[in-house]
Amino acid sequence: MCSDNNFDDxxxxxxxxxxxxxxxxxxxxxxxxxxxxxxxxxxxYPITPQSESMHLIGDLYAKGYIKDxxxxxxxxxxxxxxxxxxxxxxxxxxATSGPGTLRAMEMFPVWAGARQPIVCAFMCRGVSLPPxxxxxxxxMGMLLDTGMLMFHAENGQDFHDMILQAYLIAEQTDVHLPxxxxxxxxxxxxxxxxxxxxxxDFRLLPYDSNLAPVPTFDMETxxxxxxxxxxxxxxxxxxxxxxxSWHQEILAAAExxxxxxxxxxxxxxxxxxxxxxVFIAASGTAxxxxxxxxxxxxxxxxxxxxxxxxxIRPFPEQELKDAVEGADHxxxxxxxxxxxxxxxxxxxxxRNTRVTAGPRVFGGxxxxxxxxxxxxxxxxxxxxxxGGN
Amino acid sequence: xxTGMLKISPGFEDIMPxxxxxxxxxxxxxxxxxxxxxxxxxELLEEHPLCAGCGLALSLRLTLASLPMPEETVIVGSTGCSxxxxxxxxxxxxxxxxxNQNAVATGVKRALKLRxxxxxxxxxxxxxxxxxxxxxxxxxxxxxxxRENITTIMLDNEAYANTGGQESGMSMPGTVLNMAxxxxxxxxxxxxxxxxxxxxxxxxxxxxxxxxQLAKAVRRAILVARKIGPTYxxxxxxxxxxxxxxxxxxxxxxxxxxxxxxxxxKEFISxxxxxxxxxxxxxx
Numbered sequence: 001m002c003s004d005n006n007f008d009d010x011x012x013x014x015x016x017x018x019x020x021x022x023x024x025x026x027x028x029x030x031x032x033x034x035x036x037x038x039x040x041x042x043x044x045y046p047i048t049p050q051s052e053s054m055h056l057i058g059d060l061y062a063k064g065y066i067k068d069x070x071x072x073x074x075x076x077x078x079x080x081x082x083x084x085x086x087x088x089x090x091x092x093x094x095a096t097s098g099p100g101t102l103r104a105m106e107m108f109p110v111w112a113g114a115r116q117p118i119v120c121a122f123m124c125r126g127v128s129l130p131p132x133x134x135x136x137x138x139x140m141g142m143l144l145d146t147g148m149l150m151f152h153a154e155n156g157q158d159f160h161d162m163i164l165q166a167y168l169i170a171e172q173t174d175v176h177l178p179x180x181x182x183x184x185x186x187x188x189x190x191x192x193x194x195x196x197x198x199x200x201d202f203r204l205l206p207y208d209s210n211l212a213p214v215p216t217f218d219m220e221t222x223x224x225x226x227x228x229x230x231x232x233x234x235x236x237x238x239x240x241x242x243x244x245s246w247h248q249e250i251l252a253a254a255e256x257x258x259x260x261x262x263x264x265x266x267x268x269x270x271x272x273x274x275x276x277x278v279f280i281a282a283s284g285t286a287x288x289x290x291x292x293x294x295x296x297x298x299x300x301x302x303x304x305x306x307x308x309x310x311x312i313r314p315f316p317e318q319e320l321k322d323a324v325e326g327a328d329h330x331x332x333x334x335x336x337x338x339x340x341x342x343x344x345x346x347x348x349x350x351r352n353t354r355v356t357a358g359p360r361v362f363g364g365x366x367x368x369x370x371x372x373x374x375x376x377x378x379x380x381x382x383x384x385x386x387g388g389n
Numbered sequence: 390x391x392t393g394m395l396k397i398s399p400g401f402e403d404i405m406p407x408x409x410x411x412x413x414x415x416x417x418x419x420x421x422x423x424x425x426x427x428x429x430x431x432e433l434l435e436e437h438p439l440c441a442g443c444g445l446a447l448s449l450r451l452t453l454a455s456l457p458m459p460e461e462t463v464i465v466g467s468t469g470c471s472x473x474x475x476x477x478x479x480x481x482x483x484x485x486x487x488x489n490q491n492a493v494a495t496g497v498k499r500a501l502k503l504r505x506x507x508x509x510x511x512x513x514x515x516x517x518x519x520x521x522x523x524x525x526x527x528x529x530x531x532x533x534x535x536r537e538n539i540t541t542i543m544l545d546n547e548a549y550a551n552t553g554g555q556e557s558g559m560s561m562p563g564t565v566l567n568m569a570x571x572x573x574x575x576x577x578x579x580x581x582x583x584x585x586x587x588x589x590x591x592x593x594x595x596x597x598x599x600x601x602q603l604a605k606a607v608r609r610a611i612l613v614a615r616k617i618g619p620t621y622x623x624x625x626x627x628x629x630x631x632x633x634x635x636x637x638x639x640x641x642x643x644x645x646x647x648x649x650x651x652x653x654x655k656e657f658i659s660x661x662x663x664x665x666x667x668x669x670x671x672x673x
Contacts (some may be wrong), residue, residue, distance in 0.1 A: 069504050073531040080489035084496025089504050217463050217481040220391045224479050
């Protein structure tokens with residue numbers, strides 16, 4: 001059904017084209033995105049809360065929207081098989097959650113190393129013992145240095161849009177990297193909300209493997225000896241230098257993705273109430289909770305701004321620096337125990353004692369807006385006591 | 390293979406390596422060569438770095454010379470000794486990770502089917518015994534159970550040779566190896582039988598001691614995988630380095646094992662595969 005495409009510039013269409021209203025869940029939003037993404041092949045493996053979206057994508061296959069689909073044996077095998085399909089020149093999609101992400105972990109740097117623009121949705125949930133299937137995004141902190149692009153959806157609308165945008169960004173010749181689109185499980189996947197969808201007949205252009213910066217493994221694309229003189233295996237200066245420069249190029253490709261993220265996603269961050277003295281900086285569903293916290297604070301006469309971080313990799317260091325240049329406090333609420341986002345923000349800013357790493361909830365707890373508002377007030381109060389701002 | 394894929398751009402002839410020019414002028418692509426033609430054409434494997442007398446290297450040479458259509462063959466390898474040789478193989482070959490080869494091959498085969506619906510593209514997995522029978526057994530068997538149209542070839546040197554000679558599931562019981570300091574405590578895995586009961590339409594256990602039999606098995610396995618279903622070939626390829634054998638005795642070691650009843654050639658062919666092979670081999 002890729003041939004139905006009537007849109008020359010799907011990127012512009014996605015950003016500014018007409019949309020129609022729909023009242024659907026996040027899982028259904030994933031399905032709506034994949035339906036329009038001209039995907040050749042999707043591979044599924046069950047795990048909560050991801051399964052529902054991959055069931056729906058199975059239905060897409062049954063209806064002919066996707067050319068191939070199957071249930072694989074485990075997440076490592078799923079990620080290996082989509083890797084194989086991408087090496088063979090196909091556009092692929094898969095999704096997983098928490099423990100599935102960790103089961104498949106070895107494959108993610110391989111995707112990046114092979115420079116394959118695989119798009120994977122992560123419906124984040126708890127990992128480790130005691131077991132939890134509840135929302136939590138600690139797995140994102142574990143994926144920060146795998147080489148993949150990482151986008152964090154606030155809601156179902158973002159989840160839908162970011163999947164389509166991820167293909168547009170990841171498949172650019174000067175990028176050609178895997179992209180993970182993350183959403184906090186259940187909160188996004190199982191919540192029904194009003195969304196705006198592109199027209200039913202909207203499609204991305206089909207993937208053209210000839211535009212890839214690396215050859216396709218099909219015995220049609222030169223060079224014949226793709227791995228002649230290997231980048232690994234030989235313990236000498238030339239092989240380690242070649243290996244190192246390959247990895248530098250992966251990092252450079254992620255840097256080059258910035259301009260495409262600005263074009264297709266409208267920026268790496270969104271700022272509300274610019275110029276505020278107090279900012280809440282968050283990603284995922286913590287953004288929605290922060291928006292409510294700001295409403296509470298404003299009701300109490302405290303002015304605060306919001307920074308929604310959409311792109312986690314590449315990380316918007318400069319955008320953040322600029323946004324908080326005149327700010328005294330940056331509060332970072334998170335749905336995980338580790339506080340990876342606060343660490344990233346602290347590492348990006350000067351005067352980083354301005355950053356409060358919290359509040360944090362995990363194990364499936366919700367994050368009430370008052371908890372964030374209290375953290376903001378505590379930070380302001382502590383600064384007053386210490387004679388600061 | 391696209392016409393001209395190998396062709397050297399005008400003006401670059403003199404700077405391309407000699408062995409590449411030989412491949413262009415006298416390679417096996419589209420020629421339907423077999424092992425009987427070895428010595429008369431430029432082989433796909435060039436200057437491999439494997440040890441003297443390596444059984445795996447010999448098996449790999451014979452396997453590559455037996456491919457029915459090298460010009461349309463994509464190899465998926467795995468970590469191990471063979472991964473050291475594959476960068477020197479003039480076919481598109483993929484090295485992803487240790488053990489995931491049959492999952493990767495599944496993806497490659499399915500993508501190539503979608504992209505080239507009117508063309509045969511053979512996807513052949515060539516991996517060691519550790520990759521096939523231990524760390525990757527799950528994905529190997531699952532690809533058989535799913536009836537993927539891929540050929541799985543195990544180069545069985547009965548050890549993890551590349552990491553320094555550790556016991557594998559394919560080592561013989563009682564063998565003292567690294568990580569089996571008092572000898573292996575359980576039998577060699579009967580993977581040909583497992584492949585047979587897992588639905589492989591063609592299964593063979595062969596060795597380079599009988600090159601013609603090896604060549605026939607590889608060819609049959611690839612042809613059956615194309616049209617009928619999954620296939621498996623296990624090639625006994627002793628490791629002189631880790632088993633402390635005299636490198637020149639690799640083949641005689643295989644013969645002795647066979648004589649002692651400790652290695653057997655095997656072949657299982659499903660009815661459907663046999664009917665198909667009859668038509669193919671009659672034509673020939």
